[in-house]
Amino acid sequence: MGMSASQARLLSLTARMTDNENSAQDITYSKIRLANQTEELNNEYLDALDATKLTVLTGFKDSEEIYTDISYGLMTGYNTVAAGKQYVVTDVKGRVLVTAEYAAAFEAGNGDLNKFLAELGYSQATIDVSANSEASDTDKALAKQKVHEAWDQYLTSVGLHYGDEEHGLEFGYTSFGNEPYNGYPTYTLIDLNTGAQSTKALVYEGSTQEQREFYDYAVALTEAYYGTSDSVNTLKTAADSENAGYIKYLSNIFQKMLSAGYYTEEEPTETIKDNAWFEKQLKDGKLLLEYYSTTEKKFVSTSIDSDTAIQEVEDERELSLIEQKYNNQLDDLEAKDNQFDLELKKLDTEHNALQTEYDAVKSVIEKNVEKTFNIFS
Template sequence: MGMAASQARWISLAARKTNVEYEGQQINQARMALSNQSSELWNQLYSMEVPTAPSTTDYTKTQYTFDSGDISQTISNIQDADYTDSDGIHYNSYVTYYSKVSEYTGIRNTNSNPQVQYIQPSEGEHEGYYMIGTKKVSCLNTVDRTDTSSTAAWGTYSAQLDQIANDWPDTQLAKDWSSFKNDGTTSALDNIYFWTDSSGKVNFASKTATTADSLDACLQDKTAALHSYYADYQTTNKEVSKYAIVDYDASGRATSVQFEGSSVVHDLKATSVTDDNAYNDAMNQYNYEQQVYEKKVQDINAKTEQIQTEDRTLELRLKALDTEQNALQTEMDAVHKIISKNIESTFKTFES
């Protein structure tokens, strides 16, 4: 190979070697970026909080009950207290419990199919009347208000309407009754009608009202719902809180309770009660969080696998470049020797 050809070849090899080195640097930078991405994904995975399944013990508490006569009362809360009454009796607790209480209450009936009818007056009658199904409806103004005996209907109806008006003050029924009671407006009684239902309850309803639940409204619209009202005793769980003396055993469990103002000591029965609804809600939340967690792990694993695939491809390319670079260096060394020999031969020619 001549001098010119050798030099041209060497320059070509050097240029290719430079390109190979540059490509290798680019690959190393790309692999470094992939490594940073992989490290970031690992940090995300490491920082993720693994969901913990709820335990029934977290939703289970000791519930105390005591017997008061034939009724079992349930204690909902016992708080520490430091209270001394006027008799010098010291109470160490403030106890809240639910007691079954019978209260006289105004109750609303919703009659979705009232079958309100108006019967026209027969010959010789002055007025017609309403019927609800098979029950005849009467106007309250027809009741004798002068009969004050203990068995008089008016006294019974008055007590019932007092309670209904107290519990349902925004109804037309309450407004009419209050108008009569407070202002003596007897014409207000013309808008109050009553009947006895199949359960023996005396129901009261308005003839007309601004709402679509009166007798006339249901007479005009057979799909309308009639609201009627009656009063009766209802047994409800009422929350009661009192100071009390609570005794405990060696394990810290309450064994008896004596309430303020009473000399009766009630034995306490302890049972473990689990709030199933709260536990089920917590389990549903856990299942959701577990699904979200597993999805994130799958996404991170998929991205990591993709990064590893790209890195292996770059690694193989880098090895190929290393092999090519070594081959180029070997060939450049050989060409360099040829050039050196050509130079040496040229100098010898000039010397001779």
């Protein structure tokens, strides 16, 4: 090999060795990044091992308590929590989070409990006959008596009294159509001597929640018996004991909406119907829980930490998914690391071969230079 050819070959080998070393350095950096990723993955895995979920007491099997994963529907449903409590969900401002159905019923009722219930298909009236029905005279008399007793209770609570020894008292309902509560209740004073009658509207004149409840109940009975809507048949009434509990449940929600305000989520599928979203909102403190206290007759605050019907447990399903994901990612990182090792080994072999050839060519050049100097010396 001539001098020029040897020098060209040496330059080529030098370039290839430099490229080889750069490639090896890049792979080494990649292995360092893989090591960092592996450490991060291990840390994430260790943190994920603490994964828990919220569960709610929903029943009993013999003496064993049955818990179910928490959800909005479960916490706010009727008789869905085995502890016997009724819950509502609120935001940090105290507003009740309700379904679109309840919101629409409330807006249609315009703050009227009876209209709210009617929109949902219910009536708090505890009778199942009307003045125009084919019920027996006895049943009608009993229903009419309930109407009178309800109004007596309300009127007494607000300090009013209609009727005396000279005047009889009857109640009625003026309807503007066939829709429930499309009208108003009335009372009629009858002169027992002349038979003259004077009819007036029975408007609410109370100031307390109890008085309002008395009034609404009396209106429900009066509309059911005297109204033209036939609500005793078109609505599910509290005369059926199976309906009575649910009507009380709806009434409690209405009162909370009325006193605290309410809101709905625009995308229920991604929010209140998504159990993971609901649980996270509770854990983050963005949603709060209240339960109805039968002693205080109102909703009072509770929490996921203190409520005896709720417990936080290890999420076995989530842990299984986390472990599977961890193993898959770890296998992927190890496969990449092994591939890098093979590439480094290949580069090392190539580098050794280049180094050997480089040393040989360099030796040839040095000998040629030495011979040239000897010729001219």
